[in-house]
Amino acid sequence: MTRPSPDAAAFTALQAKLLALLGPKGVISEPAELAPYLLESRGLHRGSTPFMALPASVEEVAETLRLAAEAGIAVVPQGGNTGRVSGALVLPEHGAILVNLKRLKQIRAVDPIDNAMTVEAGCILAEVQAAAAQADRLFPLSLGAEGSCQIGGNLASNAGGIHVLRYGNIRDLVLGLEVVLPNGEIWDGLSTLRKDNTGYDLKQLFIGAEGTLGIITAATLKLFPRPRESVSLFIALADLEAGLELLSAAQDATGGGLCACELIPGIALDFTLRHIPGSIDPLEKRYDWHLLMEATSGQAGSGLREALESVLEEAFTRGRVPDAAIAASEAQAKAFWHLREALVEAQIREGASIKHDISVPVSKVPSFLRQAAEAVEALQPGIRPYPFGHLGDGNIHYNLSQPPGMAPEAFLARAPEIQSKVHDIAVALGGSISAEHGIGLVKLAENARFKSAVEQDLMRRVKDAIDPAGLMNPGKLVSKL
Numbered sequence: 356m357t358r359p360s361p362d363a364a365a366f367t368a369l370q371a372k373l374l375a376l377l378g379p380k381g382v383i384s385e386p387a388e389l390a391p392y393l394l395e396s397r398g399l400h401r402g403s404t405p406f407m408a409l410p411a412s413v414e415e416v417a418e419t420l421r422l423a424a425e426a427g428i429a430v431v432p433q434g435g436n437t438g439r440v441s442g443a444l445v446l447p448e449h450g451a452i453l454v455n456l457k458r459l460k461q462i463r464a465v466d467p468i469d470n471a472m473t474v475e476a477g478c479i480l481a482e483v484q485a486a487a488a489q490a491d492r493l494f495p496l497s498l499g500a501e502g503s504c505q506i507g508g509n510l511a512s513n514a515g516g517i518h519v520l521r522y523g524n525i526r527d528l529v530l531g532l533e534v535v536l537p538n539g540e541i542w543d544g545l546s547t548l549r550k551d552n553t554g555y556d557l558k559q560l561f562i563g564a565e566g567t568l569g570i571i572t573a574a575t576l577k578l579f580p581r582p583r584e585s586v587s588l589f590i591a592l593a594d595l596e597a598g599l600e601l602l603s604a605a606q607d608a609t610g611g612g613l614c615a616c617e618l619i620p621g622i623a624l625d626f627t628l629r630h631i632p633g634s635i636d637p638l639e640k641r642y643d644w645h646l647l648m649e650a651t652s653g654q655a656g657s658g659l660r661e662a663l664e665s666v667l668e669e670a671f672t673r674g675r676v677p678d679a680a681i682a683a684s685e686a687q688a689k690a691f692w693h694l695r696e697a698l699v700e701a702q703i704r705e706g707a708s709i710k711h712d713i714s715v716p717v718s719k720v721p722s723f724l725r726q727a728a729e730a731v732e733a734l735q736p737g738i739r740p741y742p743f744g745h746l747g748d749g750n751i752h753y754n755l756s757q758p759p760g761m762a763p764e765a766f767l768a769r770a771p772e773i774q775s776k777v778h779d780i781a782v783a784l785g786g787s788i789s790a791e792h793g794i795g796l797v798k799l800a801e802n803a804r805f806k807s808a809v810e811q812d813l814m815r816r817v818k819d820a821i822d823p824a825g826l827m828n829p830g831k832l833v834s835k836l
């Protein structure tokens with residue numbers, strides 16, 4: 356439904372009430388202090404709102420939402436603001452305030468017997484990983500923004516990262532949730548239970564909902580045994596199909612111990628070696644395609660390394676792997692992973708880029724990459740495909756660098772046409788237009804193009820049932836469905 360736009364007096368009255376409730380640390384309205392929270396994470400857009408609320412407890416979140424609903428003012432939840440689809444951006448037409456969760460940061464419990472931990476939404480992902488490690492357990496979610504993204508933001512965007520192959524997205528890592536609903540009611544769905552068949556799995560509705568159904572205030576997360584042995588490998592491939600063969604063989608040989616399988620094209624290695632200090636090519640010659648793999652085992656001396664060596668030897672004999680390096684030390688493993696982490700920065704140094712976070716069935720990745728390369732070259736001669744990422748789960752960052760010498764603005768102006776074509780190819784292969792970053796503001800129109808009428812209607816009905824006044828993160832995810 357469409358809401359009447361709240362006027363300036365309504366915002367001023369709400370600000371006064373929230374100041375009384377949350378105290379001076381709980382409301383930011385001074386423009387210079389507010390500015391960083393209004394900037395989209397790549398600096399592409401700047402939002403605007405009269406103030407931001409920073410509640411410090413679940414009760415304060417509940418009262419903030421109750422007062423906002425009473426005033427008819429919408430709410431945009433914000434975590435670490437590292438999302439890539441402008442989901443935490445507030446624009447004047449949203450008639451909304453920002454509610455940032457960073458003060459809600461207690462680790463409430465870590466239980467190594469239940470293999471579970473309960474953490475508040477504002478905890479930084481790296482702090483959650485560290486708290487698990489302190490209890491000799493693993494919380495496996497790992498991604499480039501882990502030093503600044505928050506667990507609430509990870510849940511709201513169903514974050515993935517490099518370990519999805521073995522442990523799944525965060526959706527697979529959650530036992531229970533605590534959520535404040537748009538009217539200020541608290542749903543306490545926290546639980547350490549592994550089995551509970553008493554109705555709809557409500558927590559899954561809020562995971563990946565991008566803050567459009569309520570504010571996640573805490574979560575009970577699954578913990579795992581901590582690996583005692585880890586092996587990283589940097590492998591040159593004869594062709595893309597060899598990558599799929601290696602993935603399958605390494606999964607078999609390690610009994611499912613493979614936790615990361617990242618694709619790195621030759622062009623990405625070229626850019627990285629050229630632009631990022633301290634980068635070293637682990638191999639002697641240049642190849643078109645590489646895999647970076649990591650496998651772990653719960654036992655030191657488990658034969659993991661030997662098993663992977665045999666996989667490589669066999670592939671080498673058949674001419675499927677021309678060269679490979681197995682990290683001989685932790686420092687060398689770090690150097691391999693440094694290359695992977697530097698890929699984004701290296702691409703920035705080569706000019707403008709157009710990006711996608713598509714997924715296709717793993718078996719279709721080679722076919723997707725060939726079709727997409729041909730299509731984008733036809734649309735923009737000289738374009739430089741720079742596809743990298745999570746081959747193990749079919750999620751490829753299909754990035755494209757501008758042709759050398761082309762004006763960046765002219766290249767970026769081609770983005771809608773190019774993105775549309777790439778999405779068509781991914782979906783025709785049974786894929787998705789977004790495997791990581793979600794829909795937010797930036798992919799609304801594309802999402803509406805591909806979702807079936809039944810799915811669009813169901814999503815709309817869920818939104819209307821939980822947020823009938825349209826107060827949660829307006830204009831995002833479901834607004835145009």
Ligand SMILES: Cc1cc2nc3c(=O)[nH]c(=O)nc-3n(C[C@H](O)[C@H](O)[C@H](O)COP(=O)(O)OP(=O)(O)OC[C@H]3O[C@@H](n4cnc5c(N)ncnc54)[C@H](O)[C@@H]3O)c2cc1C
Binds near residue numbers: 507
């Ligand atoms: C260098 C880099 C690497 C990245 N790598 C990956 C990757 O490998 N995999 C991946 O999935 N993503 C990746 N991302 C994207 C991003 O980090 C993730 O989407 C992350 O989960 C967002 O968390 P955040 O706290 O920054 O959320 P924000 O950006 O603040 O918010 C994201 C969305 O969640 C909503 N939200 C935030 N907190 C809450 C809450 N408590 N309750 C309800 N809604 C909320 C917001 O309204 C918004 O819609 C990467 C980003 C960067 C910058």
